[in-house]
Amino acid sequence: KAGVTQTPRYLIKTRGQQVTLSCSPISGHRSVSWYQQTPGQGLQFLFEYFSETQRNKGNFPGRFSGRQFSNSRSEMNVSTLELGDSALYLCASSLHGLAGAYEQYFGPGTRLTVT
Amino acid sequence: SQQGEEDPQALSIQEGENATMNCSYKTSINNLQWYRQNSGRGLVHLILIRSNEREKHSGRLRVTLDTSKKSSSLLITASRAADTASYFCATDKETSGSRLTFGEGTQLTVNP
Numbered sequence: 001k002a003g004v005t006q007t008p009r010y011l012i013k014t015r016g017q018q019v020t021l022s023c024s025p026i027s028g029h030r031s032v033s034w035y036q037q038t039p040g041q042g043l044q045f046l047f048e049y050f051s052e053t054q055r056n057k058g059n060f061p062g063r064f065s066g067r068q069f070s071n072s073r074s075e076m077n078v079s080t081l082e083l084g085d086s087a088l089y090l091c092a093s094s095l096h097g098l099a100g101a102y103e104q105y106f107g108p109g110t111r112l113t114v115t
Numbered sequence: 116s117q118q119g120e121e122d123p124q125a126l127s128i129q130e131g132e133n134a135t136m137n138c139s140y141k142t143s144i145n146n147l148q149w150y151r152q153n154s155g156r157g158l159v160h161l162i163l164i165r166s167n168e169r170e171k172h173s174g175r176l177r178v179t180l181d182t183s184k185k186s187s188s189l190l191i192t193a194s195r196a197a198d199t200a201s202y203f204c205a206t207d208k209e210t211s212g213s214r215l216t217f218g219e220g221t222q223l224t225v226n227p
Contacts, residue, residue: 004157033215043203043217056214090157101146101207104215106157 002027004093004107012113018079021110025072025093032074033104034066037088046089049074078112086114121204121218129226134191136221138204139184145207147180148215149189152201161189161202194225 005024013019025032034046045058049068066076072093078085088111092104121138128134138147146165150158164171164180164187171178177190191198201222205215 035215035217042219043205045214045216048214058214088155092158101163103148103160103163104150104158105160106150108157109155111155 004091004105006089006091006107006110008110009108010111010113012115013081014115015081015083017081018077019081019112020075020077021089021091021112023074023076023091023093023107025074025091026105029093029095029105030072031094031096032068032072033092033094034074034076035090035092036060037090037109038084038086043090046076081114083114085112087112121202121221123221124219125222125224127224127226128194130194130196132194132225134194134198134223134225136189136202136223137186138188138218139186140204140206140216140218141185142208143182147178147187148205149176149178149187150203150205150217152203152220154200158203191223194223196225196227199223199225 007022031050033048035043036046037043046060047054047066048056052068063079068074088109090109091107094102094104096102144166148163149161151161152158162173162176162178164178166182175192180187201220203220204218
């Protein structure tokens with residue numbers, strides 16, 4: 001089975017712009033979670049989708065949004081980019097909906113740099 | 116904010132030695148997982164231990180969980196240079212099972 005894929009792998013954007021990141025989960029996985037990783041804050045949960053529904057959301061401003069499609073692929077969008085949004089964005093998929101109860105399969109991440 | 120704290124923050128050992136990393140957390144949990152991350156890449160799942168389990172083994176890995184102390188440890192035996200990576204514990208709180216909260220991680224360096 002192919003692993004979790006994330007596109008693009010690297011991205012450079014300017015402050016004020018918006019960006020869309022994509023995640024394709026492992027075939028058959030219905031749960032997709034997103035995390036932001038920065039040197040200062042570590043790994044922080046953004047949101048989790050299961051069967052196209054957002055089940056949980058982290059403490060991020062409304063500029064961060066996401067969605068999941070019927071084929072379980074997910075996108076996250078960040079509008080009005082700030083320098084502090086520079087981070088590694090990781091997507092994880094799981095067969096079941098409870099992220100804590102089951103192994104999460106992570107993608108390689110998208111490295112976003114905001115200048 | 117981080118649910119877990121890990122210590123040490125960095126650990127450097129020689130090949131063949133054992134490495135022990137600790138994780139403490141603040142609130143009651145359902146499960147605790149350990150992940151490995153190689154240099155800015157995605158995370159790889161190592162082991163999951165449920166709140167009613169005390170110890171679990173997987174190959175050279177041994178994980179313990181003490182819910183009364185809200186702490187867990189990861190032991191890697193007979194370490195190899197390829198074990199060099201960052202190791203994170205992740206917990207799911209009882210009230211939020213669909214979200215993982217990660218610790219700050221331990222950077223392990225295994226010298227050949």
